[in-house]
Amino acid sequence: xxxxxxxxxxxxxxxxxxxxxxxxxxxxxxxxxxxxxxxxxxxxxxxxxxxxxxxxxxxxxxxxxxxxxxxxxxxx
Numbered sequence: 209x210x211x212x213x214x215x216x217x218x219x220x221x222x223x224x225x226x227x228x229x230x231x232x233x234x235x236x237x238x239x240x241x242x243x244x245x246x247x248x249x250x251x252x253x254x255x256x257x258x259x260x261x262x263x264x265x266x267x268x269x270x271x272x273x274x275x276x277x278x279x280x281x282x283x284x
Contacts, residue, residue, distance in 0.1 A: 237249070
């Protein structure tokens with residue numbers, strides 16, 4: 209779900225409990241009939257939940273912690 213119309217922040221809650229906040233303006237995305245880079249079409253309307261798949265990696269930090277880095281979104 210896109211948080212608001214002021215910025216490109218998107219909130220993602222996975223079925224297994226993973227929660228991510230990501231910037232949607234620089235992601236690779238695809239739908240059943242198209243693909244591109246930038247703002248995914250299914251995440252453009254603020255406050256509207258969309259079914260998506262998100263590909264991401266956990267990246268280790270210098271302090272031993274890790275953060276998620278989103279790589280792509282598939283609009284379902």
